[in-house]
Amino acid sequence: MLIVMSHRATEAELDAVVKAVQDMGLRATPIPGSERTAIGVLGNEGYVDDLTIRDLPGIKEILHVSKPYKLVSRDFHPQSSVVNVRGVAIGEGCRPIVAAGPCAVEGEEQIVKTALAVKAAGADLLRGGAFKPRTGPHTFQGLREEGLRLLALARKESGLPIVTEVMSPENVGVVAEYADLLQVGARNMQNFDLLKELGRIRKPVLLKRGMSATIEEFLSSAEYILTGGNTEVILCERGIRTFETATRNTMDLSVVPLIKELSHLPIMVDPSHATGKRSLVPPMTKAALVAGAHGILIEVHPEPEKALSDGPQSLTFQGFAALMDDVRKLNSFLHF
Amino acid sequence: MLIVMSHRATEAELDAVVKAVQDMGLRATPIPGSERTAIGVLGNEGYVDDLTIRDLPGIKEILHVSKPYKLVSRDFHPQSSVVNVRGVAIGEGCRPIVAAGPCAVEGEEQIVKTALAVKAAGADLLRGGAFKPRTGPHTFQGLREEGLRLLALARKESGLPIVTEVMSPENVGVVAEYADLLQVGARNMQNFDLLKELGRIRKPVLLKRGMSATIEEFLSSAEYILTGGNTEVILCERGIRTFETATRNTMDLSVVPLIKELSHLPIMVDPSHATGKRSLVPPMTKAALVAGAHGILIEVHPEPEKALSDGPQSLTFQGFAALMDDVRKLNSFLHF
């Protein structure tokens, strides 16, 4: 940590800061400059909580060198993690996986038909929402536990492991009973009580990046789950909110190689939510694979024009099968 | 609702869209233009859920005229609402109120001392966090239920009603038992299970705007609570996330007069979180009052330099008392 003093800080203020650092059991090394003095803080292990010093008079700025996360960091865990979802391996060195299915589970025929279709086209996992976060209260909110039962049925019929969202700490138990991979949606990335509860279970978690979450906040949220003891976490970029409204969100694809530098956790990409536009899903799926994503999440619906949510970004069965042909060719080029 | 067809849409596609609209029990009026045809949709009451039509071939864009919220809208409730928090009236026509206190409740002495000090300076409510949302798991997470008890004690000593945050549906009960006003933090603005639970109680709720929430999403979240039957909702602008990092967030003060046009609910402002910088809190408090805010939320701490969270943006007792002098003068100028 480096403490930068104001160029009008007095000697007494400098001394008080040095003393406060020493009271924390750390060493303080003043570094006088031409305009102002800085104080290097030494002896810490990991991130320093600066609460007892940051507000002392004469301080201009505090620069942190260590990060607020540790367990998820590649610095302390150099080897890439591979997460196993009911026999499907996800992570560096594995063939990138594809999870496909409707935004929301709407009924038995819809989900079973979709499961069989995406399985036939080559998908590795079935996705589908039973608990649905919706902007307003007057739209379809999901089939809830009935949706979970239908997903389990679709798994039985298709053999595909299932991934579905959990929105509340109190539902972690019931969702974990059915799901093979529990998804935390973008709106809940900083629902810390939910993250803590997910740290207590022993099932894999798919953590989506919040709409306006920095990489540091994203990794810190994953840190909550690992701190609880659950190390089976997969990250997922799903687009961030920016000034641009031509796409539903802005897909921040550069975070794929960046997160692979910073963390050992696998990283997936959701081009359906990131773009919100069916025609953009195939090119961005392929771009994500080439950028190094460990998996892709794609919305597929038997009749997108009748979908109860996210129709405009869902692929048809035919569209998905065509995309999977391209994905297979691309993977073989990429040596998977 | 207006459906804009692609300029390459065929007659058959146009007919299919018209039929789909009629299947919804609505009237469709084609409006041919020089480049493309649009279809006006008539006969709806309120927002039209476009799910069965938005994905039909030939459609370029769908423009909604109605909003996804209704109960919170001034269109349908022209008279401004006033919310009563244990005897303190908040809303249009009332003197703007000030809620003050520490970011987090840290101990009995800290919270009681602060309560008495802000009361003496003229505050109307005591704020303080018992359940604390923190970016990373390795920092102070709040005193939880013990914090609620200390807040109740501080209320008894000072006479000030208390406002405190609730983070999880399962804690709504216990927080409602102690708090006079339940706060939903920015990170939970779209925690829909929490909003639904708050719709079931009969205590006022302070709903903070999410970091990247549009006004429409903000009001839609309030709509969740009103839909549940709880009409005692106060909105709160607390800064949005933008590219600018010189302040902690960007205070979007224009939403105060804008929300007063769109909704009948009271709107408060939190300059402490919006700016993240102590020296900016007094000028922005006064600006918010002049812009028409119905109340202000200010962080105050006996020793900001030792605060367990948000020290750099907290006012000292002296700083707060000086600001309250200015607030009183300003209010008397504004005729309150």
Next chain:
Amino acid sequence: MLIVMSHRATEAELDAVVKAVQDMGLRATPIPGSERTAIGVLGNEGYVDDLTIRDLPGIKEILHVSKPYKLVSRDFHPQSSVVNVRGVAIGEGCRPIVAAGPCAVEGEEQIVKTALAVKAAGADLLRGGAFKPRTGPHTFQGLREEGLRLLALARKESGLPIVTEVMSPENVGVVAEYADLLQVGARNMQNFDLLKELGRIRKPVLLKRGMSATIEEFLSSAEYILTGGNTEVILCERGIRTFETATRNTMDLSVVPLIKELSHLPIMVDPSHATGKRSLVPPMTKAALVAGAHGILIEVHPEPEKALSDGPQSLTFQGFAALMDDVRKLNSFLHF
């Protein structure tokens, strides 16, 4: 400057960085930590250009303590500057001024009538665009030099000094011939050839903040003008671009007190462009004054519904006169 080494940096890499710093004529002080070593750089005067070191192997991050601007900084010029625009003083300690007028000069009657009306209502300056930046080429582009002549005529009739935009280095001469205050629009904040040209003249400049400019970039653009020798610069916040589309831009009012801490230059606010909505202009004008703005820029048009640009955000004469009544009362409360 602090150079943070990777925790896997070798001794040789550390030595190479130390040597590179010394080659710049500066001193390097290694600060070993538990996880990684940092290197404090001493002996610099002002901002260090890190180009010869920032890319050396083993470096994780470089933290700058000094800022890339100096002449505009309050650190080196503690006393607030007051800019004189043909007898109208703008800056700290002066009564906040109001510049009013149409977005674009459209004809003699329009501009003279407006000048007399805003003068009668109490405006200090007349604003009006002769050279107009427009998003697309198929809309009205301004009357150009003819517009300047009409502004000069309106000045003669009303006695109000005039402020108008200059878009190109080659037009600085002709605009400076007519204008009392030359405005640089948001889209040209980083038109560096224009800024350099404005550094060569001896007339005051009103520099608007770019749509996505940080405070540091904003002040660095002002630094261009001062570096050229022209110290008569007034800054102007006019809203930034964010995800929110309910207002035309997001007025970042907190920068008013913040810039007053960082710089000695006067700072004005343009609530017309910041909000884009007529009804929001009066409350945000008053909020800006209370936040400490040294002046306000307001769009006024005789018939806003017929304005060739920016009609929806322009006040009518009556609306402007009513607002000026409030402004006078507020100023007398604020002791001006």
Next chain:
Amino acid sequence: MLIVMSHRATEAELDAVVKAVQDMGLRATPIPGSERTAIGVLGNEGYVDDLTIRDLPGIKEILHVSKPYKLVSRDFHPQSSVVNVRGVAIGEGCRPIVAAGPCAVEGEEQIVKTALAVKAAGADLLRGGAFKPRTGPHTFQGLREEGLRLLALARKESGLPIVTEVMSPENVGVVAEYADLLQVGARNMQNFDLLKELGRIRKPVLLKRGMSATIEEFLSSAEYILTGGNTEVILCERGIRTFETATRNTMDLSVVPLIKELSHLPIMVDPSHATGKRSLVPPMTKAALVAGAHGILIEVHPEPEKALSDGPQSLTFQGFAALMDDVRKLNSFLHF
């Protein structure tokens, strides 16, 4: 165009709007709804300038169906354009090209050596800045005309056509004398006088997207150049400004397939500026190609650690050669 009336609009207000539309020579079709009336506007050719109506009393909102650009739109020019840069074809159906070279031309040896190295590695164009836009005035501003001469020399030695930036209308002549492709930088995307000047020449232009420019604004800026008569325009995504600071900008790669739907113009990508980080350039180059980019702009420098600008994002000769090997393999997979 659809005009949405307020639900409190009077009959007289409705009639006034209908009349105003008719005064524009267009037809107005009222569409009464349950809550409010809308007015469809018919008979227009292209975008309607709404200036004489948008501000009439009773209007709530105006929804535009047509876009403010036409010449660049695929609607009116369905066939993809191919731009020829001194014999190098850029556009749909052509092998994607690579333009490589230093951020800034620094001297003869540097630019000639780089030209030969990138040519040997397979680059199609040489890039290099002679006129440099820099945030602050105290850093290197480019060699200007001397830099142009050095670029021409490097072209002679290597045979590579050259692309370089032009910052001011008055320099368009001299830059066009030397350059094969004139680049407009992000900061000048809305420097309309510059765009108009570029519309008058008959050399290809590379237009970079502004830091906070929407797709609509980006295409409208290109429309300026085409309106002037110069149809040889190539678009370039170079990252947008968002809240995320982990990368220099946020690469908005989805715009590549999106712009190919909206416009017939070629679209390139600049991963060096978009990411600002050397290690991210190779994966994002490959992702851009797979997403359909018609060309890539890459910064390469003989000694990035000594570069006078943008060192941290420049590739070394070896790094570039390795990337070009991958690019060739990828192109052969993509059938170029």
